[in-house]
Amino acid sequence: QLQLQESGPGPVKPSETLSLTCTVSGGFTSSTNYYWGWIRQPPGKGLEWIGSINYSGTTYYNPSLKSRVTISVDTSKNQFSLKLSAVTAADTAMYYCASLDILATAHGMEVWGQGTTVTVSS
């Protein structure tokens, strides 16, 4: 059974780069039927899609974040990662990684990590 687990350094200072990793177990980031994504949720607010990547490294980004976001996949470590540069307090949120299996739930993200809280503060 596919499981995802986010990890990251915790607090981030304004203007720095936020870096998170999602470790995949029970499946492979090299699988051709999966897309791997990042979603965030500011405290008390709704979900915001950040971007996605597939096994070959093709990426899709939220236009509102595109200039600051990089998503990458490391198939050797079975992980995918998020980097968000020049962070501000507005980037404070719970960050989730999630997977989409086009053969199972087509365009729905069925497996989610538990989320990791990122606070941007000096």
Added chain:
Amino acid sequence: QSALTQPASVSGPPGQSITISCTGTSSDVGSYNYVSWYQQHPGKAPKLMIYDVSNRPSGVSDRFSGSKSGNTASLTISGLQAEDEADYYCSSYRISTTVVIFGGGTKLTVL
């Protein structure tokens, strides 16, 4: 402002049915059958309840159903139970830019 419009809240007594709407445009909800619905309990990760408008993942109760008409998708929960009390989010794809968009979320209260 969210790309997809949902009511902020809905409520209903146990046993009854409720419907949550999700209104987009002809560039997203109206274009393809790529609408999903997620349930989120406080402090938990979202859970996929419906994908591609009306399909349920394995293990999701058949009390949950989805539909779409034009630019508006709907999630119906029948036989409301206390455990259904949660936030619900719709999502779709905006095909022109290949991005995922979410609704603002609807808080369901079971009276």
